[in-house]
Amino acid sequence: MDWSRSVYVAGFAGVAVGLGGALVYVKASACKAGPSVPEESNLIRLATAVDGLSRQLSNIQESLGSIEQALKERSAAARAEESEDSADGPHLSMPLSHSQRKGSEYSLASAMQSDAFDTAEEDHTISSDEEDPDSLESFLDRIDALHAKKDNMSVTQKEIFQLLTDRVENSPEDCHLLWRYARAHKTLSDLAKAAGDTEEQKRLIYAGVDLGKRALAVDDKRWQAHQWYAILVGLTSAFESTQAKIANGKIFKEHVDRAIELNSSDYSLYHLLAQWCYAVAGLTWIERNAAKMLYGEPPKSSYDEALSNFREAERLYTGKWKNNKLMIAKCFYGMSNYAETRQWLEEAKETPIVTEEDRTSQVEIEELLLKV
Structure with a gap:
C-alpha cells in the first residue's frame, strides 16, 4: 500500500546551497585580488562550475514542491484504506494510532511504522481503553490526521498551528508537541512563501528552528525532533551568510545521521541521505577544491554510497x-x-x-x- 513520501530533502537543499555559496564566495574573493590571465581562466572555469551547481540546486528546490504534493496525495489514500481495513487489525505497512502502538511515534515521514520499529521510550502511559478525547494521545492523533489532509490545506494547516499553539502554552516541555509545532511552522512557511510573504516565511522558519532546539533539549533521543530540526536549519540557508550556510550544512548532516541512528527503519531518512551523497559525489574537481578552501576538508561521498542508501530506501518503502x-x-x-x-x-x-x-x-x- 502506498503511503506518504518525505519532504525532508528540504534540509538537504540547505546543505547544497551552503556549498554553492562557498564557491561563489571563493570566486568573488579572487576577483577582488585582480586575477592574472591564468587566474582569470581558472575563474571562468570555476564560474561555469558554479553555474552548473546553481542549476542543480534549482532542480532540487523545484522537487521539494512536488514531493510535498506527493506526500499529501498519498496520505489521503492511505488513511482511506486504513479505515476500510481496520476491522482486520493494523497492517505492517500502515501507520498505527498512538493507542494501538503504545510507545511508537510516527510522523508523515514514517511510511511503515509498527511495534517492530518503536523507539526505546514509551510515548504515553494511558492505555487505549482509558483514553479520552482530551488525552495527549487523542490530541496527537487528531493533529497527525489533520496534517495528512490535502483538502483546504491553508485552512487546515492554520487550524493545526492554532491547536498546537494553545497546547504548547499549557505543556511547553513536551517533545511530542514541540516537534509537531516545529513541523507546523515549516508548513506555514511554505504557504507564506507561496503567497510571496518573505518576511513571514523567514519568521516562521527561525521560530521553527528554535522549537526544534527546544524539542531536542527535552528529548534528544526522539528521531523526529532531529529530523525536523535538520529540515528547518536547512531552510535558513535562504537568509544566511556563506559561512553560516556552511556551518548549517554540517549541522543538517549531523542530525540526519542521528535520526537514522535512532530509527533505522524510516525509508525517507535514507532517501534524504542518499540525495546528499549523490550531490556530493557529483561535485567537480574545481568545486571540491574551492570548497576545501572554506571547509578545510570538503564533504566526501560517492555514487556507490548514494546507491546503497537509495537501495535501502527502496527496500523499506512498501509501495x-x-x-x-x-x-x-x-x-x-x-x-x-x-x-x-x-x-x-x-x-x-x-x-x-x-x-x-x-x-x-x-x-x-x-x-x-x-x-x-
Whole structure:
C-alpha cells in the first residue's frame, strides 16, 4: 500500500546551497585580488562550475514542491484504506494510532511504522481503553490526521498551528508537541512563501528552528525532533551568510545521521541521505577544491554510497516509488554501468504515475533512456 513520501530533502537543499555559496564566495574573493590571465581562466572555469551547481540546486528546490504534493496525495489514500481495513487489525505497512502502538511515534515521514520499529521510550502511559478525547494521545492523533489532509490545506494547516499553539502554552516541555509545532511552522512557511510573504516565511522558519532546539533539549533521543530540526536549519540557508550556510550544512548532516541512528527503519531518512551523497559525489574537481578552501576538508561521498542508501530506501518503502528508482538508475549512470542504468530506468518507467513528482520523474526517465 502506498503511503506518504518525505519532504525532508528540504534540509538537504540547505546543505547544497551552503556549498554553492562557498564557491561563489571563493570566486568573488579572487576577483577582488585582480586575477592574472591564468587566474582569470581558472575563474571562468570555476564560474561555469558554479553555474552548473546553481542549476542543480534549482532542480532540487523545484522537487521539494512536488514531493510535498506527493506526500499529501498519498496520505489521503492511505488513511482511506486504513479505515476500510481496520476491522482486520493494523497492517505492517500502515501507520498505527498512538493507542494501538503504545510507545511508537510516527510522523508523515514514517511510511511503515509498527511495534517492530518503536523507539526505546514509551510515548504515553494511558492505555487505549482509558483514553479520552482530551488525552495527549487523542490530541496527537487528531493533529497527525489533520496534517495528512490535502483538502483546504491553508485552512487546515492554520487550524493545526492554532491547536498546537494553545497546547504548547499549557505543556511547553513536551517533545511530542514541540516537534509537531516545529513541523507546523515549516508548513506555514511554505504557504507564506507561496503567497510571496518573505518576511513571514523567514519568521516562521527561525521560530521553527528554535522549537526544534527546544524539542531536542527535552528529548534528544526522539528521531523526529532531529529530523525536523535538520529540515528547518536547512531552510535558513535562504537568509544566511556563506559561512553560516556552511556551518548549517554540517549541522543538517549531523542530525540526519542521528535520526537514522535512532530509527533505522524510516525509508525517507535514507532517501534524504542518499540525495546528499549523490550531490556530493557529483561535485567537480574545481568545486571540491574551492570548497576545501572554506571547509578545510570538503564533504566526501560517492555514487556507490548514494546507491546503497537509495537501495535501502527502496527496500523499506512498501509501495512503488518512481523517483527513488530513477535515482538508483542515475547512480549506476554516474558509475558508467549502463546495463543496470537501463534496467532501473525501465522499471521506473513502468511504475504508475500518481503524483506530480512522478510526472516530473517520468520526463527525466525518458530523457536518460536516450543516453543509454
